[in-house]
Amino acid sequence: MTETFQFKLLATDGRARRGEVSMPRGTIRTPAFMPVGTVGTVKAMYLDQVRELGADIILGNTYHLMLRPGAERVARLGGLHNFIRWERPILTDSGGFQVMSLSSLRKLNEQGVTFKSHVDGALYHMSPERSIEIQGLLDSDIQMQLDECVALPAEPDEIERAMEMSLRWAERCKVAFGDQPGKAMFGIVQGGDIPKLRERSALVLRDLDLKGYAVGGLAVGEPQEVMLDMLDVTCPALPTEKPRYLMGVGTPDDILKSVAHGIDMFDCVMPTRSGRHGLAFTRYGRINLRNARHAEDTRPLDEQSSCPATRDYSRAYLHHLIRSNESLGGMLLSWNNLAYYQELMAGIRKAIEEGRYADFMAETQENWKRGDL
Numbered sequence: 501m502t503e504t505f506q507f508k509l510l511a512t513d514g515r516a517r518r519g520e521v522s523m524p525r526g527t528i529r530t531p532a533f534m535p536v537g538t539v540g541t542v543k544a545m546y547l548d549q550v551r552e553l554g555a556d557i558i559l560g561n562t563y564h565l566m567l568r569p570g571a572e573r574v575a576r577l578g579g580l581h582n583f584i585r586w587e588r589p590i591l592t593d594s595g596g597f598q599v600m601s602l603s604s605l606r607k608l609n610e611q612g613v614t615f616k617s618h619v620d621g622a623l624y625h626m627s628p629e630r631s632i633e634i635q636g637l638l639d640s641d642i643q644m645q646l647d648e649c650v651a652l653p654a655e656p657d658e659i660e661r662a663m664e665m666s667l668r669w670a671e672r673c674k675v676a677f678g679d680q681p682g683k684a685m686f687g688i689v690q691g692g693d694i695p696k697l698r699e700r701s702a703l704v705l706r707d708l709d710l711k712g713y714a715v716g717g718l719a720v721g722e723p724q725e726v727m728l729d730m731l732d733v734t735c736p737a738l739p740t741e742k743p744r745y746l747m748g749v750g751t752p753d754d755i756l757k758s759v760a761h762g763i764d765m766f767d768c769v770m771p772t773r774s775g776r777h778g779l780a781f782t783r784y785g786r787i788n789l790r791n792a793r794h795a796e797d798t799r800p801l802d803e804q805s806s807c808p809a810t811r812d813y814s815r816a817y818l819h820h821l822i823r824s825n826e827s828l829g830g831m832l833l834s835w836n837n838l839a840y841y842q843e844l845m846a847g848i849r850k851a852i853e854e855g856r857y858a859d860f861m862a863e864t865q866e867n868w869k870r871g872d873l
């Protein structure tokens with residue numbers, strides 16, 4: 501806990517880093533997985549549970565909250581932490597990525613993005629300055645610049661246009677953010693799957709001397725090895741003494757490999773969203789509880805787990821709940837999946853501390869192959 505935002509590197513193992521982000525609202529142990537608290541709650545989870553599982557920080561949802569209940573209303577109600585009763589750090593995305601994927605996008609130009617709300621069809625304009633203002637009204641601890649993320653594959657000149665505009669928006673967001681001790685604004689590296697654009701984006705953002713850096717424009721349809729190749733180019737161009745956040749990533753395998761490529765922070769809807777659809781992540785790989793073969797399997801997902809959802813409920817019952825579309829099914833599998841992700845992160849952190857990350861990776865991937873027993 502500190503009055504300012506500080507990142508400390510505690511250990512490294514190859515390019516894997518074990519660190520700690522200290523902020524007034526709490527300390528974040530890295531590598532960290534940040535559960536997504538969509539519209540003020542991690543879907544189907546109580547935030548006390550999310551904390552008990554080991555989460556030091558969660559994501560808020562700028563796009564949803566600005567549409568409903570509205571950023572000014574959240575501010576009048578005392579900010580997002582009071583609203584959702586989470587007193588530790590919250591990271592908010594700038595909203596640009598979700599505008600692209602959720603709303604009937606009207607237009608995107610130098611001034612920002614104009615879109616129709618998917619809630620009530622009203623028109624909104626979000627400039628870099630307004631995005632930072634909204635994240636400030638939410639009292640967010642780590643705020644992301646507004647950026648333009650291009651889905652892959654894409655034309656090189658399209659990727660370059662979006663990357664250069666995102667750099668100009670980074671500068672505007674830095675000015676709008678000003679000096680807020682104890683809070684941070686992260687820049688977002690763009691550049692698609694083009695190494696020289698990635699390098700330029702990282703180097704220009706580095707000169708802005710921001711508190712942390714996200715790697716964006718990935719996990720947008722490219723193969724995993726392209727994503728990892730872009731990390732090979734981007735991470736070395738970023739300052740070692742600042743945290744690196746790979747946006748929207750990912751599966752346990754993505755996370756394991758991205759840590760080895762120098763990433764410190766992750767967020768993904770995967771564990772909660774796929775949990776609601778019946779997919780369980782376990783130490784031995786994925787298990788799709790919708791599958792009929794679980795209908796009479798009395799074993800729990802993993803009897804050695806400390807998580808009640810994983811240890812105490814039979815696969816038969818989970819199968820029944822998911823097939824019956826009972827909300828308890830999604831709750832238990834979201835719980836299991838978040839527990840597994842946090843257990844994986846704890847294992848990653850320990851392995852780096854002990855200088856045995858390569859072995860940890862190999863044995864973890866070996867166990868996943870045992871798969872759906």
Ligand SMILES: Nc1nc2c(CCNCC3CCCCC3)c3[nH]c(NCCc4ccccc4)nc3cc2c(=O)[nH]1
Binds near residue numbers: 648649717718750
């Ligand atoms: N600014 C910005 N955000 C990005 C995001 C959103 C990160 N999660 C925000 C979070 C806020 C709260 C609500 C939820 C989202 C990404 N997500 C992905 N892939 C997801 C790939 C994926 C994985 C599993 C399921 C669906 C999609 N690539 C991303 C790239 C960018 C980017 O360049 N710029």
